[in-house]
Amino acid sequence: MRAALFFALLAATSSAAQDVRVEATVNAERIGVEDVLELTISISGGDAEGEPQLPRLDGFRVSGRSTSSQIQIVNGRMSSTRSYIYQLLPQKEGAFEIGAVTVQVDGAAHTTRPIRVEVVGGSLAPRRPRGLGNPIDPFEGFGGRARRDVQLKEDDVFVQTEVSKRSVFQGEELVVTYRLYSRYVPLGPEVADDPPLTGFWVEEVDLGGEPKVDRRTVEGKEYISFPLKQRVLFPTESGKLEIPPLTLSTAFRLTSGDPFDAFFARSSNPITLRSQPVTIEVTPLPSSGRSADFNGAVGKFELKAKVSQEEVEAGNPVTLTLSIGGKGNLRSVVAPDLPELKGFRAFAPKTDEKARAGGSGLEGEKSWEYVLVPESPGIKEVGPWRFQYFDPETKKYVTASVGPLQMKVTGSAVAASANVGSAAPRGEVTLLREDIRFLKPAPSRLGADGRSFHESPFFYGSMALPVLWNLALLVYLRRQEKEKTHSHLFRSRRAHRMARRRLKRAAKLASEGSKEFYEEIAAALYRYVGDKSATSPSGLTSSSIESLLAEHSVPEESRRDFQDVLGKCEEARFTPGARSREDMESLRARTEKLIVEVERHWSK
Amino acid sequence: MTWALFLLLQPAFTTPQDAFREAETLYQQERYAEAIEIYESIRASGVEDGVLYYNLGNASFKAGRLGFAVLSYERARKLLPGDEDVRANLAFATSLVSEGVAPPPLPLAIGWAVDLYQRAVPGFLAWAVSLSFLVGGAALTLLLLDRWPKLRTTAVAALVGSAVVALFSGASLVAKLRAESIRIEAVVVTENAYVRSGPSESSPRLAEIHEGLKMRVLGEREGFLQISLANGLTGWVPREQVERI
DSSP states (O other), rough: OHHHEEEEEEEEHHOOOOOOOEEEEEEEEETTTTOOOOEEEEEESBBBSSSOOOOOOTTTEEEEEEEEEEEOOOOOTTEEEEEEEEEEESSEEEEEEEEEOOEEETEEEOOOOOEEEEEESSSSOOOOOOOOSSSSTTTOOTTTTTEEEEEETTTTEHHHEEOOOOOTTTTEEEEEEEEESSEEEEEEEEEEEEOOTTTTEEEEEEOOOOOOOOOEETTEEEEEEEEEEEEEEEEESSSEEOOOOOOEEEEEOOSSOOOOOOOTTOOOOOOEEEOOOOOEEEEEEOOOOOOOOOOOOEEEEEEEEEEOOEEEEESSSSEEEEEEEEEEEEEGGOOOOOOOOOOOOEEEEOOOOOEEETEEEEEEEEEEEEEEOOOOOOOEOOOOOOEEEETTTTTEEEEEEEOOOOEEEEEEOOOOOOTTSOOOOOOOOOOOOOOOOOOOOSSSSTTTTTSGGGGSHHHHHHHHHHHHHHHHHHHHHHHHHHHHHHHHHHHHHHHHHHHHHHHHHHHHHHHTOTTTHHHHHHHHHHHHHHHHHHHOOOOOOOHHHHHHHHTTTTTTTHHHHHHHHHHHHHHEEEEEEESOOOHHHHHHHHHHHHHHHHHHHHOO | HHHHHHHHTTOOOOSSHHHHHHHHHHHHHTTTTHHHHHHHHHHTTOOOOOOHHHHHHHHHTTOOOOHHHHHHHHHHHHHHHHOOOHHHHHHHHHOOOSOOOOOOOHHHHHHHHHHHHHHHOOOHHEEEHHHHHHHHHHHHHHHHHOOGHHHHHHHHHHHHHHHHHHHHHHHHHHHHHHHHHHHOEEEEEEEEEEEEESSSTSSSSEEETTTTTTTEEEEEEEEEEEEEOOOEEEEEEGGEEEOOO
């Protein structure tokens, strides 16, 4: 129990540590004092904070430093490696240890393992011209003995492109392996040129950190062999397709003929190797036996379908999982059509893909999870589904089918939602270009926008009119106001004039001998008193006249005279019989004199 | 009358609608120069029409004559100040005239007032003045008579309101009529033009301006116009390189 926990923890930490790797390597563990030791600190899976911290180096002096970065994408996973390369100059002979190097990566300190290096006298590194040790002479390069430079023969080291098949159908997988064969121990092989593969869909095979090294015998010679790169290819075109050569750059450990003898290890200068191009014959897929819903799947596949529950209440969701698994061009496999599901609401599927490219090809499974909500009770069927693929082994189209699946829906019907999944949202408005707006048609009257209201006389009239009427109103109001305040005085002043006017008319009536003469005389007197006292003449009586005259200090004599004239007028108006002109004329003269008298005495 | 004159010049067309349709066909066939000819011949007969200027502006724009396009759209806007098509095309054409002499953006309220001013036709302004005089006059009469004390506040409000309207629309009207009569704005119609410090070819160059740029005309002398750009730069340009709106 305890041990299990411990291993679980160990696994957890080691898997975390696997993401970040810090390694220290040297180009040779045994060098001459005249040689240069290259110490490489490589950091992968994280970003180093600052430079690696080199420990105190006994017996070496740092002469230079360079860096290199490499980014690799394998099976869709990206990994980056950053290397710091230090040139170390040995100072003396002896055995030395390069201590642990500490690097801060993503907040954590990582240390490398110490490396032991033996420094011997002289130089072990090959000098120009570049060459290799003689594979025949096991003592070549040993100690201070003279070295012979041997040309590398063509079959000593080569890169071979191995393909699983040379003739395939379009879409059929084939595995290509670039393999290095060498009679010497290669040091740090690096792919120098890897041209793109046109006409193929490529899946890289992850070969893992350490290549699997084999011993192989080719034509009687023994080689070290390991894969450099492995890929699963799917031709997307038919015809003759070429896999271009891969270029490799590698150095070799200089040893005797025994490739596993690491005792005299030295490094050669790097050399460049190139594989041979390989031509693949791609046949198009036959047309006979192909159904309309064939989507280009080539390989061996299995179609599966299942529901999460076989009994469900209406309105509750059920998961329907369709999956296609097997070997072949799985990436191009699309979901089988979901037939129209009556009595279900279906939601867009969740797609999952698990595929792994390996030495035998691409294998895996694709699955689609649909959420179905039954709307009414009863025994419901979903499916069947069909999936057609081409089997390159039997060279025939195979149709896999599954279903229908049965489901028992309990409970009562739920209201169907109007349009689930029928109207999918469309894309946003895409502005393609900007342009001016289009022409306008001709107006019914061309140039009709011409004469505007401001040019018409009505415009000026409409402005002048309110001003004019308000001015007129103002003048009128002012006059009225004036008259109101001065009317008393005005009437009083006018009284004498008005009376005289009446008397003149009376004189005319007298010459005609008309009896209306008396009426005119009475009216003249009444009016005169009314005007003088600012009262209405119709409300006056002979007694009120008497008191008014007295009020305004008219003498006694004139008042009596006034009453006498009024009395004469009354008498003449109401008694029959003509009056002589002379009588009339004398009364008029008397009245005139009387008014002058009253006017003179009238006090305000 | 003017149309009759046009008929004499263009015997092929019987109505302006025919001429417009013909020009539209040419326009759609991308024969813009010929479309321009038709519109210009209608204009030459003395017709002053907003739609005509708008279409002429479109054809000029498509023919690549940005200066004439801006000029025609500006003229169309004078006659159809509220027309959205005219405003949109003028804005689009002006957006291609990148001279970097844009005046600083106006505060919102002033920008709104300027927009209102630009959209108003003189006729509309005249109606506004006229109505505000009548309403104001009636309000004043009510106040003078002083018979109905309840109407006093309403009358005062109406009087003040109409006075404000009359003042603003009257001022706008006067400004518009003045700008129209002296044609205060001009547009560059040649590809390039130089603003010089004086009214002669020997005066030093102050700025290089390009087709479609709008400017204010301040004066005229010896074949040169004194202009001021939106950024305040004042100088002289040859009269034949710009066209008054």
